[in-house]
Amino acid sequence: xxxxxxEAITAQLSQVIDPDLGKDLVSLNMIRELRMEGSTxxxxxxxxxxxxxxxxxLEDQCRERALSVDGVDAVEIxxxxxxxxxxxxxxxxxxxRHVFAVxxxxxxxxxxxxxxxxxxxxxASGARVGLLDADIYGPSIPxxxxxxxxxxxxxxQMIPLENHGVRMISMGFLVxxxxxxxxxxxxxxxxxxxxxxDVAWGDxxxxxxxxxxxxxxxxxxxxxxxxxQGAVVVSTPQNIALLDAQRGVTMFxxxxxxxxxxxxxxxxxxxxxxxxxxxxxxxxxxQRYAEDEGLPFLGGIPLEPAVRECGDEGxxxxxxxxxxxxxxxxTSLAEQVASRISIEALTGEEIASA
Ligand SMILES: Nc1ncnc2c1ncn2[C@@H]1O[C@H](COP(=O)(O)OP(=O)(O)OP(=O)(O)O)[C@@H](O)[C@H]1O
Ligand SMILES: [Mg+2]
Numbered sequence: 029x030x031x032x033x034x035e036a037i038t039a040q041l042s043q044v045i046d047p048d049l050g051k052d053l054v055s056l057n058m059i060r061e062l063r064m065e066g067s068t069x070x071x072x073x074x075x076x077x078x079x080x081x082x083x084x085x086l087e088d089q090c091r092e093r094a095l096s097v098d099g100v101d102a103v104e105i106x107x108x109x110x111x112x113x114x115x116x117x118x119x120x121x122x123x124x125r126h127v128f129a130v131x132x133x134x135x136x137x138x139x140x141x142x143x144x145x146x147x148x149x150x151x152a153s154g155a156r157v158g159l160l161d162a163d164i165y166g167p168s169i170p171x172x173x174x175x176x177x178x179x180x181x182x183x184x185q186m187i188p189l190e191n192h193g194v195r196m197i198s199m200g201f202l203v204x205x206x207x208x209x210x211x212x213x214x215x216x217x218x219x220x221x222x223x224x225x226d227v228a229w230g231d232x233x234x235x236x237x238x239x240x241x242x243x244x245x246x247x248x249x250x251x252x253x254x255x256x257q258g259a260v261v262v263s264t265p266q267n268i269a270l271l272d273a274q275r276g277v278t279m280f281x282x283x284x285x286x287x288x289x290x291x292x293x294x295x296x297x298x299x300x301x302x303x304x305x306x307x308x309x310x311x312x313x314x315q316r317y318a319e320d321e322g323l324p325f326l327g328g329i330p331l332e333p334a335v336r337e338c339g340d341e342g343x344x345x346x347x348x349x350x351x352x353x354x355x356x357x358x359t360s361l362a363e364q365v366a367s368r369i370s371i372e373a374l375t376g377e378e379i380a381s382a
Contacts, residue, residue: 030064033064033069033097033098033099033100034062034063034064036097036098037062037069037071037093037094037097037100038054038059038062040093040094040096040097041053041054041059041062041090041093041094042054042055043093044086044089044090044093046058046076046082046086047082048081048082048367048370048371049076049370049371049374053073053086053090056076057074058073058074058075058076059071059072059073059074059090060072060074064100067099067100067101067102068100068101068102068103068104069094069097069100069102069103069104070103070104070105070106071090071094071104071105071106072105072106072107072108073086073087073090073105073106073107073108074108074109074110075107075108075109075110076109076110076111076112076367076370076373076374077109077111077153077155077233077363077366077367077369077370078109078111078150078153078154078155078233078366079149079150079153079155079362079363079365079366079367080109080363080366080367081360081363081364081367083107087105087107090103090105091103091105109154109155111125111126111155111233111234111366111369111370111373112125112370112373112374113125113373120221120224120225120255121224121225121229121235121255123229123230123231123232124158124229124231124232124235125232125233125234125373126233126234126235126257126258126369126373127234127235127237127254127255127256127257128234128235128236128237128256128257128258128259128260128288128365128369129236129237129238129239129251129254129256129258129259129260129285130142130143130146130236130237130238130239130259130260130262131239131241131247131251131259131260131261131262131276131280132241132261132262132263132272132273132276133241133242133243133261133263133269133271133272133273133274133275133276134241134242134263134269134272134273135166135241135242136241137241137262137263137264137269137293137294138262138264138293138294138329138335139238139239139241139262140161140163140168140169140172140238140339141172141293141335141336141339141344142260142262142291142293142329142358142361143159143169143236143238144159144169144172144173144339144344145344145345145346145358145361145362146236146260146358146361146362146365147159147192147194147234147236148192148193148194148344148346148347149346149358149359149361149362150233150234150362150365150366151192151193151194152193152346152347153362153363153366155233155234155366156230156231156232156233156234157193157194157195157232157233157234157235157236158188158194158195158196158197158229158232158234158235158236159173159194159195159196159197159235159236159237159238160196160197160199160223160224160227160235160236160237160238160254161196161197161198161199161200161238162199162220162223162237162238162239162240162250162254163199163200163238163239163240163241164199164200164240164246165240166240167198167199167200167201168339169196169198169238170189170196170198170200170201171339171340171342172339172340172342172344173191173192173194173196173342173344174191174192174341174342174343175189175191175196175342177189178201179197179201182228183228184226185226185227185228186226186227186228187227187228188227188228188229191342192343192344192347195229195230195232197223197227199220199223217249217252217253220249220250220253220254221253224253224254224255234366234369237250237254237256239251243275243276243278243279247279248279248283251279251280251283251285252283256285257285257286257369257372257373258285258286258287258288258368258369258372259276259280259285259286259287259288260287260288260289260290260291260326260365261273261276261277261280261287261289261290261291262290262291262293263290263291263292263293263313263314263317264292264293264294264309264313264314265292265294265295265307265309265311265312265313265314266309266313267313269309269313270313270314270317273290273314273317274317274321277321277323286372287323287324288324288326288365288368288369288372289318289323289324289325289326289364289365289368290314290315290317290318290323290324290325290326291314291326291327291328291329291361292312292313292314292315292325292327292328292329293328293329293331294308294309294329294330294331295307295311295328295329295330295331296308296311296328296330296331297330297331297332298330298331298332298353298354300332300333300334305330308331309331311328314328315328324364324368326361326364326365326368327357327360327361327364328357329354329357329358329361330353330354330357332345332352332353332354334348334349334352334354335354344358345358346358346359346362
């Protein structure tokens with residue numbers, strides 16, 4: 029009897045489709061340990077990211093489907109996440125599931141701000157997150173993350189500093205920016221490699237890398253040395269900034285690093301007094317650009333004074349004011365990025381789960 033019920037529930041759950049992955053939850057191996065206890069159906073719903081944008085919808089649909097089966101009076105679902113393993117695990121960072129860069133063709137567009145808010149939003153969703161500040165020219169991440177200590181070494185490994193649930197190392201702690209300025213290819217590559225391998229990151233779902241702005245030799249070297257599986261490109265809406273974003277996209281294309289998508293920062297100014305929105309730099313430019321190029325548009329972040337204030341104070345806005353316009357925009361951005369990464373990582377038929 030129970031077997032027949034389990035088959036019927038499985039058949040029902042096979043009708044629930046993950047909208048991002050375009051497949052049903054059963055063939056994606058997202059339903060585990062389905063069993064009956066009396067007339068209660070129990071199972072695990074294993075999502076591909078803790079920051080799943082459709083977590084609630086999927087859970088509701090599963091519950092409804094399972095309850096539609098004769099003999100099922102109650103449903104208990106344990107929701108968890110298992111970030112799928114990248115296609116080609118590398119030797120450099122075997123315990124890190126996904127390494128991706130946040131980049132821009134141009135300085136000052138809010139790349140570091142986007143990086144820290146993304147990292148904190150992913151960590152707040154329950155993911156294990158690291159942050160490598162590789163911007164040797166202007167390391168601003170420690171301040172934005174509220175970290176002022178220097179990392180220490182134990183067992184010949186550098187121990188990352190941790191705040192807001194994110195493990196962080198800044199290259200600015202270790203290299204003198206004036207020296208880094210004159211480094212060339214091999215020296216820089218050696219330093220970066222050591223920097224990556226000698227850090228006790230531990231197990232991570234996501235390691236975010238803040239690259240220096242621009243598309244010159246140094247950026248190319250960094251992007252090649254860190255085992256990147258994708259890049260998020262940040263731009264502001266004006267045409268002039270989009271030209272720089274295009275240079276960034278071209279660089280990653282040359283290096284065969286997939287573009288996870290485009291983020292439009294400073295989309296519109298939200299007045300803290302009256303809440304009206306003014307498109308200072310225009311609006312929608314990055315979205316149009318993404319559509320023209322066939323790249324995913326990941327979302328827009330408004331220009332809001334709280335974003336800067338929180339950055340200066342060391343608690344990113346997504347944590348300090350999660351319900352503000354920008355706080356919500358960053359949470360949604362993190363969900364989009366996490367979902368793009370899961371899509372990139374999933375090969376053909378099944379989840380290559382580790
Ligand atoms: N959406 C926003 N709303 C308000 N202020 C913002 C926003 N995004 C960034 N800022 C502010 O703009 C300034 C530049 O941002 P940030 O340092 O993140 O840019 P960046 O691209 O990393 O710059 P750099 O090229 O110097 O590394 C910071 O003071 C930051 O707080
Ligand atoms: Mg920066």
